[in-house]
Amino acid sequence: VKQVAFAVVSPHRDDAALSLGSLLRRLGRRHVRFRILNCFTVSDFAPYHSGLTTEQVTRLRRREDRCFGRLLGRSVSWRSLHGVDAPLRRGADVDIFRAPFDVTESNALARRIEAAAGADLLLVPLAIGRHIDHLVARRAAGSLRSTHAIAFFEDIPYAGTTAETDIRQTIDDAAAETKRILKPLTIASRNAVAEKDAIARIYRSQIAAEELEEVERAARRLGGERLWADDVAFARLTALLGGA
Numbered sequence: 729v730k731q732v733a734f735a736v737v738s739p740h741r742d743d744a745a746l747s748l749g750s751l752l753r754r755l756g757r758r759h760v761r762f763r764i765l766n767c768f769t770v771s772d773f774a775p776y777h778s779g780l781t782t783e784q785v786t787r788l789r790r791r792e793d794r795c796f797g798r799l800l801g802r803s804v805s806w807r808s809l810h811g812v813d814a815p816l817r818r819g820a821d822v823d824i825f826r827a828p829f830d831v832t833e834s835n836a837l838a839r840r841i842e843a844a845a846g847a848d849l850l851l852v853p854l855a856i857g858r859h860i861d862h863l864v865a866r867r868a869a870g871s872l873r874s875t876h877a878i879a880f881f882e883d884i885p886y887a888g889t890t891a892e893t894d895i896r897q898t899i900d901d902a903a904a905e906t907k908r909i910l911k912p913l914t915i916a917s918r919n920a921v922a923e924k925d926a927i928a929r930i931y932r933s934q935i936a937a938e939e940l941e942e943v944e945r946a947a948r949r950l951g952g953e954r955l956w957a958d959d960v961a962f963a964r965l966t967a968l969l970g971g972a
C-alpha cells in the first residue's frame with residue numbers, strides 16, 4: 729500500500745535536513761506527503777554538548793529533528809529504525825570514514841527500510857565522504873532496487889569538502905551497484921547558502937562554525953541540492969515539483 733510519495737533514507741537525524749532541506753521544504757509547500765526514515769538513531773555523538781548520556785543525546789537529536797519538522801508542516805512523517813550509530817556499534821575509536829563495510833549490517837537495515845518506507849520511491853545518500861553509516865544506508869537501500877525506484881542525494885556537509893573526482897567516482901559506484909543510469913536533478917535556489925545555513929543551525933549538537941562553513945561551501949558549489957535519479961525516480965520527482 730502506498731502511503732506516501734517517497735521515503736528519505738536518512739542515516740542520522742540531521743542528514744535529510746542538511747542534504748535535502750530545500751527540496752523537502754518546497755514539497756512541503758506543495759502538500760506532498762513523504763516520510764523520513766532515520767536509520768542510526770541510537771547515538772552518543774554530540775560533539776558540541778559534552779557530558780551527556782546516550783539516552784540524553786538520542787533525545788536531544790530527536791528534538792532537533794522535530795524543530796526542523798515544523799518547517800515541513802503536515803507533509804512529513806517520521807520513522808526511527810533504531811539502528812546503533814557507528815561509534816557505539818563499532819567502538820569509540822572507530823575511524824568512521826575508513827571502517828570496513830559489513831554486508832550483514834546493510835542486510836539488516838534493508839529489511840527495516842522496506843518495512844517502514846510506505847513508498848516504492850527512495851531518496852538515498854550517496855555516501856560522499858564514505859561515512860560508514862551512510863555507506864551502509866546506501867547499500868541497504870540499493871539492495872531494494874528490484875522493487876523500488878531510487879534517487880541518490882549528495883551528502884551535505886561532505887559534498888562541500890570532497891574533490892569532484894571522488895564525487896564522480898561515488899556516483900559511478902552507486903550506478904553500478906543498482907545497475908541504473910543516473911540523471912542529475914538539481915534543486916536550484918537563489919538563496920541556497922542562507923537557506924542551508926538556517927536549516928543547519930537547528931542541529932546545534934552536531935554543527936558549529938567548521939561544519940557550517942562546509943554546509944555553505946556545498947550549497948555554493950551546487951547552487952542548492954543535487955540528486956542522481958534513475959528514470960522512474962527522475963520522472964516522479966519532477967512531477968512532484970510541478971514539472972519544473
Ligand SMILES: [Zn+2]
Binds near residue numbers: 861
Ligand atoms: Zn550522517
